[in-house]
Amino acid sequence: MSALLFEEPLKKVTAEVQEYVRMLGQTYRGLVRGPYYRHDIVDQFDAIGVQSMTVVLLTGFFTGAVLALQSGQTLDQFGARPVVGRLVSASMVKELGPVLTGLMLSGRIGSGIAAELGSMMVTDQINALRALGTDPIRKLVVPRILAGFFMAPVLTVIADFVGILGGWIVARFQLQVSSGVYWSSILQGLYMQDIWMGIIKPFVLGFVIVSIACHVGLRTKGGTQGVGRSTTNSVVAGSVAVIAVDFFITRILFSVLY
Amino acid sequence: MLQAPEEPVIKFEHVRLSFDDNVVLKDVSFTLPRGHTKLILGASGSGKSTILKIITGLLRADSGAVIVNGHRVDQMSEQEMMPVRADLGMIFQEGALFDSLTVRENVGYKLYEESAMPIDEAHRRVEEVLGFVGMAEFIDRMPSALSGGQRRRVAIARSMAFKPGVLLYDEATTGLDPITATTINEEVVKLRDLEEVSSIVVTHQLRDAFFVADNMARRNHDGSVEILEAPPSKQDEACFLMLREGVIVFEGNAAALRASNDPYIRNFLS
Ligand SMILES: Nc1ncnc2c1ncn2[C@@H]1O[C@H](COP(=O)(O)OP(=O)(O)O)[C@@H](O)[C@H]1O
Ligand SMILES: [Mg+2]
Numbered sequence: 001m002s003a004l005l006f007e008e009p010l011k012k013v014t015a016e017v018q019e020y021v022r023m024l025g026q027t028y029r030g031l032v033r034g035p036y037y038r039h040d041i042v043d044q045f046d047a048i049g050v051q052s053m054t055v056v057l058l059t060g061f062f063t064g065a066v067l068a069l070q071s072g073q074t075l076d077q078f079g080a081r082p083v084v085g086r087l088v089s090a091s092m093v094k095e096l097g098p099v100l101t102g103l104m105l106s107g108r109i110g111s112g113i114a115a116e117l118g119s120m121m122v123t124d125q126i127n128a129l130r131a132l133g134t135d136p137i138r139k140l141v142v143p144r145i146l147a148g149f150f151m152a153p154v155l156t157v158i159a160d161f162v163g164i165l166g167g168w169i170v171a172r173f174q175l176q177v178s179s180g181v182y183w184s185s186i187l188q189g190l191y192m193q194d195i196w197m198g199i200i201k202p203f204v205l206g207f208v209i210v211s212i213a214c215h216v217g218l219r220t221k222g223g224t225q226g227v228g229r230s231t232t233n234s235v236v237a238g239s240v241a242v243i244a245v246d247f248f249i250t251r252i253l254f255s256v257l258y
Numbered sequence: 259m260l261q262a263p264e265e266p267v268i269k270f271e272h273v274r275l276s277f278d279d280n281v282v283l284k285d286v287s288f289t290l291p292r293g294h295t296k297l298i299l300g301a302s303g304s305g306k307s308t309i310l311k312i313i314t315g316l317l318r319a320d321s322g323a324v325i326v327n328g329h330r331v332d333q334m335s336e337q338e339m340m341p342v343r344a345d346l347g348m349i350f351q352e353g354a355l356f357d358s359l360t361v362r363e364n365v366g367y368k369l370y371e372e373s374a375m376p377i378d379e380a381h382r383r384v385e386e387v388l389g390f391v392g393m394a395e396f397i398d399r400m401p402s403a404l405s406g407g408q409r410r411r412v413a414i415a416r417s418m419a420f421k422p423g424v425l426l427y428d429e430a431t432t433g434l435d436p437i438t439a440t441t442i443n444e445e446v447v448k449l450r451d452l453e454e455v456s457s458i459v460v461t462h463q464l465r466d467a468f469f470v471a472d473n474m475a476r477r478n479h480d481g482s483v484e485i486l487e488a489p490p491s492k493q494d495e496a497c498f499l500m501l502r503e504g505v506i507v508f509e510g511n512a513a514a515l516r517a518s519n520d521p522y523i524r525n526f527l528s
Contacts, residue, residue: 037371124352124354127311127314127354130314133340
């Protein structure tokens with residue numbers, strides 16, 4: 001009885017993972033060998049990268065600001081207010097920048113991709129592409145994954161920077177820490193390893209978010225309702241994956257870099 | 259590619275396909291000779307679209323043989339399928355136009371993206387086929403700004419733009435008013451008789467099926483095109499095929515279909 005209870009979901013998960021890996025294999029083949037759809041690649045860098053800027057700027061800024069506010073409060077207990085910059089930069093660059101950017105991208109990009117590919121799926125547009133001689137993986141998935149992979153780090157660096165800027169505004173005008181002290185403590189708080197970690201993470205997260213969204217989108221069934229379901233699934237799966245993958249990369253990078 | 263004239267364009271041999279427990283096609287066999295028309299009738303859900311998708315390799319039969327232009331498509335990989343698809347034009351149910359592209363980009367998709375045709379020549383071809391289906395003035399519209407009938411006509415233009423030898427129409431007239439349906443039926447007849455394409459017309463609207471079977475197109479000396487009743491020999495080139503519960507329950511020409519005594523067919527006809 002209990003075996004039966006688990007058998008169905010287990011089969012589903014296995015099938016899902018199999019499909020996902022298969023899609024990644026096809027994507028790899030599409031990456032190493034053309035045809036390449038350059039126009040679509042450029043469009044996706046714009047859609048995924050440039051158009052996510054506002055969201056990332058706002059999130060980064062307020063995260064840095066609230067981080068300074070909170071740690072200022074705590075640091076006061078030790079009379080260590082001037083090192084607020086160290087806390088802001090270390091947390092922003094190593095963790096909050098990559099993860100929050102990842103979560104934002106999963107919400108904005110993950111849902112968009114799943115909805116777009118999902119509706120193309122249920123209206124036979126994906127079949128129409130194939131019938132017209134186009135491989136949907138090369139045309140739709142490769143450009144999106146490339147854009148996710150390369151733009152997530154760019155967006156993360158921007159988020160880090162505006163986060164530190166937000167922290168500076170709070171430190172300077174609320175905590176009354178002088179600018180010189182803040183910026184020098186920012187630099188003190190940053191080690192080369194932290195910077196590496198902060199750069200490597202978003203590459204992986206960008207790839208994970210976009211590839212999950214493409215997979216979920218291309219598996220859409222069941223009309224408009226199915227598109228809604230896929231959109232939700234993509235955001236949920238993408239966000240959970242961001243947090244989980246972040247933990248594992250952190251673990252791996254600690255043993256590799258430090 | 260040289261082909262013996264008697265070689266059929268499409269041949270199904272004992273094709274079977276099921277989705278999990280749902281057996282859609284039990285045992286389907288038929289042959290479409292070059293230049294002929296096959297009219298597939300059947301209630302919705304009887305597997306008509308499935309047959310077209312098997313021909314284009316979008317779905318794979320569980321068993322049986324599917325031969326298109328001499329190739330065993332049931333055994334081909336997606337990559338091997340691409341050259342076969344170059345001779346197949348498919349008009350999807352609901353059109354399946356690309357939402358993000360204009361009418362021009364939709365119609366010329368294959369020419370612009372998947373061929374080495376110079377851009378000027380592609381533009382000219384797109385304008386030509388849009389003229390053929392009477393949609394020239396809508397060339398810069400987005401599909402969302404078209405009516406149902408206009409979308410079907412753009413879909414037909416898209417699938418004929420690269421001059422395939424076979425056109426597969428999936429319910430191109432369903433849900434359209436009779437006047438628009440007739441203009442689409444005339445396109446089907448014109449393409450068959452003037453461009454010499456072989457066609458499979460899927461529909462559950464008998465009126466449209468009979469129109470395609472009973473009429474022919476002729477180009478007059480002054481270049482105008484005329485639709486007129488086809489002589490009996492020509493009518494025999496259109497073959498009806500009725501699907502029910504995964505098997506073919508009727509196969510024959512229009513006269514035989516009209517004369518059938520089978521209660522299911524009589525019910526369908528009335
Ligand atoms: N991708 C699919 N997955 C599962 N079932 C499907 C799929 N496509 C079609 N079917 C089922 O196959 C049957 C035939 O579908 P279809 O060929 O679209 O019918 P028709 O075009 O004659 O209306 C239907 O019962 C439909 O539910
Ligand atoms: Mg159908």
